[in-house]
Amino acid sequence: xxxxxxxxxxxxxxxxxxQAKVEDLVGDLDxxxxxNLKTKSPAKAKIIYWRQTLLLIFSYAIKRRKQKAAPSSYSxxxxxxxxxxxxxxxxxxxxxxYRYFSILNVLGLAVGMSVSLLFISLxxxxxxxxxxxxNKDNIYTIVTSRTEGFEAAEYATAPIVLADKLRESFPDxxxxxxxxxxxxxxxIMDNGILPLxxxxxxxxxxxxxxxxxxxxxxxSALSKPNTIIITESAAIKFFNTTDVVGKMxxxxxxxxxxxxxxMKDHPVNSHLKFEILIxxxxxxxxxxxxxxxxxxxxxxxxxxxxSETTKQSILQKYLDHIKTPIDNRSPIKVSFNSQSxxxxxxxxxxRNAIGPKWEASGMIVFAIISILILLPACFNYTxxxxxxxxxxxxxxxxxxxxxxxxxxxxxxxxxxxxVIAMVSLLGxxxxxxxxxxxxxxxxxxxxxxxxxxxxxxxxxxxxxxxGTGLVAGIFPALYFSRLNPIxxxxxxxxxRGTSGMRVRKVLTVFxxxxxxxxxxxxxxxxxxYQYSLNFDFGFQKKNIIDVPLQDVDALVFKGEFSKLAExxxxxxxxxxxxLGSPTTxxxxxxxxxxxxxxxxxxxxxxxxxxxQFLAGQNFSGESQQRERHIIVNEEFIKHYNxxxxxxxxxxxxxIDGQELEVIGVxxxxxxxxxxxxxxxxIFRTNPSAYQYANLHVTxxxxxxxxxxxxxxxxxxxxxxxxxxxxxxxxxxxxYLTYQVLLKIVGFLGLLAITISLLGMLGMVVYTSExxxxxxSIRKVMGANVYNLALLLTKDYLKLLVWAILISAPITVFxxxxxxxxxxxxxxxxxxxDVAISTIVLLALGILTIxxxxxxxxxxxxxxxxxxx
Amino acid sequence: xxxxxxxxxxxxxxxxxxxxxxxxxxxxxxxxxxxxxRKISIGALHSTITRLEEKEFLKSWLGGATQERxxxxxxxxxxTRAGKKTVAESKSLRDELWSLSKVTLSTNE
Numbered sequence: 001x002x003x004x005x006x007x008x009x010x011x012x013x014x015x016x017x018x019q020a021k022v023e024d025l026v027g028d029l030d031x032x033x034x035x036n037l038k039t040k041s042p043a044k045a046k047i048i049y050w051r052q053t054l055l056l057i058f059s060y061a062i063k064r065r066k067q068k069a070a071p072s073s074y075s076x077x078x079x080x081x082x083x084x085x086x087x088x089x090x091x092x093x094x095x096x097x098y099r100y101f102s103i104l105n106v107l108g109l110a111v112g113m114s115v116s117l118l119f120i121s122l123x124x125x126x127x128x129x130x131x132x133x134x135n136k137d138n139i140y141t142i143v144t145s146r147t148e149g150f151e152a153a154e155y156a157t158a159p160i161v162l163a164d165k166l167r168e169s170f171p172d173x174x175x176x177x178x179x180x181x182x183x184x185x186x187x188i189m190d191n192g193i194l195p196l197x198x199x200x201x202x203x204x205x206x207x208x209x210x211x212x213x214x215x216x217x218x219x220s221a222l223s224k225p226n227t228i229i230i231t232e233s234a235a236i237k238f239f240n241t242t243d244v245v246g247k248m249x250x251x252x253x254x255x256x257x258x259x260x261x262x263m264k265d266h267p268v269n270s271h272l273k274f275e276i277l278i279x280x281x282x283x284x285x286x287x288x289x290x291x292x293x294x295x296x297x298x299x300x301x302x303x304x305x306x307s308e309t310t311k312q313s314i315l316q317k318y319l320d321h322i323k324t325p326i327d328n329r330s331p332i333k334v335s336f337n338s339q340s341x342x343x344x345x346x347x348x349x350x351r352n353a354i355g356p357k358w359e360a361s362g363m364i365v366f367a368i369i370s371i372l373i374l375l376p377a378c379f380n381y382t383x384x385x386x387x388x389x390x391x392x393x394x395x396x397x398x399x400x401x402x403x404x405x406x407x408x409x410x411x412x413x414x415x416x417x418x419v420i421a422m423v424s425l426l427g428x429x430x431x432x433x434x435x436x437x438x439x440x441x442x443x444x445x446x447x448x449x450x451x452x453x454x455x456x457x458x459x460x461x462x463x464x465x466x467g468t469g470l471v472a473g474i475f476p477a478l479y480f481s482r483l484n485p486i487x488x489x490x491x492x493x494x495x496r497g498t499s500g501m502r503v504r505k506v507l508t509v510f511x512x513x514x515x516x517x518x519x520x521x522x523x524x525x526x527x528x529y530q531y532s533l534n535f536d537f538g539f540q541k542k543n544i545i546d547v548p549l550q551d552v553d554a555l556v557f558k559g560e561f562s563k564l565a566e567x568x569x570x571x572x573x574x575x576x577x578x579l580g581s582p583t584t585x586x587x588x589x590x591x592x593x594x595x596x597x598x599x600x601x602x603x604x605x606x607x608x609x610x611x612q613f614l615a616g617q618n619f620s621g622e623s624q625q626r627e628r629h630i631i632v633n634e635e636f637i638k639h640y641n642x643x644x645x646x647x648x649x650x651x652x653x654x655i656d657g658q659e660l661e662v663i664g665v666x667x668x669x670x671x672x673x674x675x676x677x678x679x680x681x682i683f684r685t686n687p688s689a690y691q692y693a694n695l696h697v698t699x700x701x702x703x704x705x706x707x708x709x710x711x712x713x714x715x716x717x718x719x720x721x722x723x724x725x726x727x728x729x730x731x732x733x734x735y736l737t738y739q740v741l742l743k744i745v746g747f748l749g750l751l752a753i754t755i756s757l758l759g760m761l762g763m764v765v766y767t768s769e770x771x772x773x774x775x776s777i778r779k780v781m782g783a784n785v786y787n788l789a790l791l792l793t794k795d796y797l798k799l800l801v802w803a804i805l806i807s808a809p810i811t812v813f814x815x816x817x818x819x820x821x822x823x824x825x826x827x828x829x830x831x832x833d834v835a836i837s838t839i840v841l842l843a844l845g846i847l848t849i850x851x852x853x854x855x856x857x858x859x860x861x862x863x864x865x866x867x868x
Numbered sequence: 869x870x871x872x873x874x875x876x877x878x879x880x881x882x883x884x885x886x887x888x889x890x891x892x893x894x895x896x897x898x899x900x901x902x903x904x905x906r907k908i909s910i911g912a913l914h915s916t917i918t919r920l921e922e923k924e925f926l927k928s929w930l931g932g933a934t935q936e937r938x939x940x941x942x943x944x945x946x947x948t949r950a951g952k953k954t955v956a957e958s959k960s961l962r963d964e965l966w967s968l969s970k971v972t973l974s975t976n977e
Binding site for chain 2: 024027028052056057058059062
């Protein structure tokens with residue numbers, strides 16, 4: 001086949017040259033190509049062709065020829081700095097001349113962009129995670145898929161025995177290092193007890209990960225048992241100096257740790273977070289059998305450093321074919337996968353992950369929310385710009401008459417939008433700084449992110465503003481560039497083109513539908529929050545102070561604290577009521593077993609919390625000594641098909657190997673948060689299980705009471721702190737998620753509503769301007785202010801009503817699915833909620849446009865008509 | 869206004885004069901490359917030709933359709949009267965300098 005010159009190069013050349021006459025140059029290029037073919041390979045000839053094409057494109061010859069072909073000296077498709085300067089100048093003049101619209105546009109875009117800035121800075125920061133690791137491209141962690149029966153789950157952990165296997169039979173791994181994250185102890189210092197968190201790590205940890213040792217020998221510190229590497233900030237926390245090599249830390253649980261080395265604090269953007277690294281040999285020898293080790297692992301992580309040339313697929317292939325000693329008949333199946341260091345922080349969600357995680361799914365939701373807030377703002381800009389085409393049509397007509405080509409008009413309007421977007425970026429940045437800390441405090445892993453501005457984020461923000469400008473400006477720019485100059489100069493532009501009008505209405509309705517959804521959600525969530533706080537749990541929650549006993553003996557505690565006059569009665573329990581309880585299994589008959597929640601209490605407890613007996617009685621003092629009885633709830637007897645509470649009394653159940661007799665039946669109460677339905681529950685007795693003292697108090701001087709209690713506490717325990725809290729506060733704290741939810745929905749709603757109202761205001765101002773003449777004539781003909789106001793508002797009210805009609809059923813549907821997910825005992829959405837939301841939205845809408853409508857309706861027809 | 873010629877401009881002008889009726893893009897470039905034993909880029913050549921045309925030292929016209937280059941016609945160049953005058957002036961200036969200078973024509977110094 002005969003060789004042809006590269007088509008793409010030819011096309012590119014033709015496109016670039018446009019209308020310029022370059023037939024001879026193309027001919028020259030082709031002739032060279034065919035000549036080169038005779039002496040050189042086709043590939044070489046093509047490369048030369050490409051090079052020559054590019055050289056010609058940048059040459060003076062093409063530039064001149066293009067200028068010659070253009071209709072005017074300034075119109076050319078090539079980039080001209082002079083014209084750009086002109087565009088920016090005209091843009092700024094326009095912004096200044098129509099200040100009102102500029103402010104509306106800038107405000108709207110700034111509000112719309114603020115959430116996206118949060119998203120960008122978060123993504124930008126999270127993507128820097130672990131980038132300080134020198135070996136980051138070659139480090140992989142092993143993750144496990146574990147299936148037990150039907151229950152499958154992905155874990156970030158891996159068996160330690162797998163590390164041994166890798167070392168033995170996978171030579172491509174330069175290093176295999178094991179980390180155990182289970183070190184959470186307390187250290188006894190002169191000034192009290194301080195918590196200490198760290199990882200057990202093998203000696204080669206420092207070969208794999210990049211950390212800077214400032215004193216001592218890191219490798220030897222990780223080799224000997226009971227020696228540690230401490231970070232500088234932790235050293236300062238304990239000793240107030242970083243010169244700590246050789247010093248000892250005494251653990252509350254017993255044991256001494258010697259500091260073998262000090263290292264610089266690791267950066268915040270690390271998925272490994274620790275105060276100390278402890279030698280792996282400190283970890284007690286595992287008691288598990290070898291088979292169990294392949295199926296049971298918590299807190300154990302395996303990292304592999306591959307050699308430079310090894311690909312991940314080779315490691316994966318090895319892992320796929322690994323043989324485990326797990327019995328084939330065992331219900332547990334495991335398989336292993338590798339995950340690169342980059343994917344650990346922002347990758348798929350694994351259980352028991354060692355560090356903070358940002359799941360991709362959460363990020364996608366965040367991105368969608370950002371876009372939902374941003375797009376309406378862009379759309380408002382588009383809408384207002386096109387609606388105001390009439391004001392600009394003369395300018396465009398004149399430009400075109402003077403020889404401006406479509407692409408230049410397009411570029412001019414894009415420039416103008418980008419200028420606006422850049423100004424908006426400043427506003428958005430201000431908002432971003434204001435909401436940043438609040439946003440950060442709402443995140444779970446707030447300590448692991450740093451959203452302060454860096455060069456990187458600033459550049460990303462600028463690019464984002466540029467992108468926003470392009471999106472918002474593309475439709476106006478296309479519209480204006482296609483204007484017919486003759487019509488434009490005659491002022492015959494029909495800005496309200498019929499098809500455009502429909503799209504505009506749909507988009508406005510969409511905006512208000514979104515706003516309505518936010519308002520309704522806010523009202524309903526708030527109602528559910530109040531509902532949860534005022535819920536009747538079936539027991540007393542006022543005037544009770546819970547005190548964790550910690551290491552204080554219950555009897556001693558009772559003796560001392562009952563001396564306080566404000567304390568009415570004291571009871572003891574193994575857990576906190578209303579926040580959920582641990583479970584156990586009950587066996588009755590041969591095979592039937594039931595899971596029940598349980599709590600250990602003393603005789604005072606039931607009266608202290610005001611539980612109601614349906615049958616039977618309280619524990620006696622005797623059953624305190626030796627466990628014989630249980631008290632159950634209604635749900636419990638329902639489960640065993642007992643009709644009457646009385647029937648349950650005297651029944652025995654096998655619990656934890658003991659035969660226990662039902663002595664009382666209580667009315668149902670919410671021992672777990674409202675998120676869960678009431679299940680079977682039993683009260684048991686066992687003084688050794690007490691964790692909390694529950695003090696029923698009557699006092700008006702809360703502060704004085706707490707001071708007194710702390711004084712007594714200090715006489716009982718020297719090391720631990722007094723941690724008494726009001727029971728009601730503890731219960732209410734568990735519903736704090738609603739506050740966060742309300743905050744987020746409220747804030748997003750505020751943004752969405754602001755943007756849609758700004759958009760509507762812009763449209764109203766514009767129509768008022770164009771309709772002044774019509775209003776004046778109507779006035780002269782006898783219309784009153786009321787008629788005129790109705791005439792001007794009618795269209796907008798119609799849109800609002802449409803938005804509500806569309807949004808109400810959708811929002812109600814979503815919320816009715818969502819509320820029971822949030823908690824089992826949830827509120828029902830009533831017509832009132834919808835009605836209130838409707839009134840709020842309509843009121844906001846009317847308030848926004850009222851002043852403009854009023855102004856237009858009140859114009860004196862003599863003023864406006866005399867100029868005609 | 870007196871217009872000066874650059875070294876490469878002079879080279880191109882003279883080459884076009886040498887080639888006579890056959891002066892078009894490819895032939896000019898080949899001639900210069902073979903005679904001077906130097907590589908020149910197509911962009912540089914056409915830029916120079918464009919400048920010479922603007923100075924009105926060259927005139928050009930499109931030839932007819934051709935076989936060997938996909939039917940695309942060639943643009944032929946010819947040196948104008950002004951062009952000839954400028955090259956001549958340039959030559960006489962050099963001749964004068966040569967005769968006055970102490971440089972001998974032998975280069976084995």
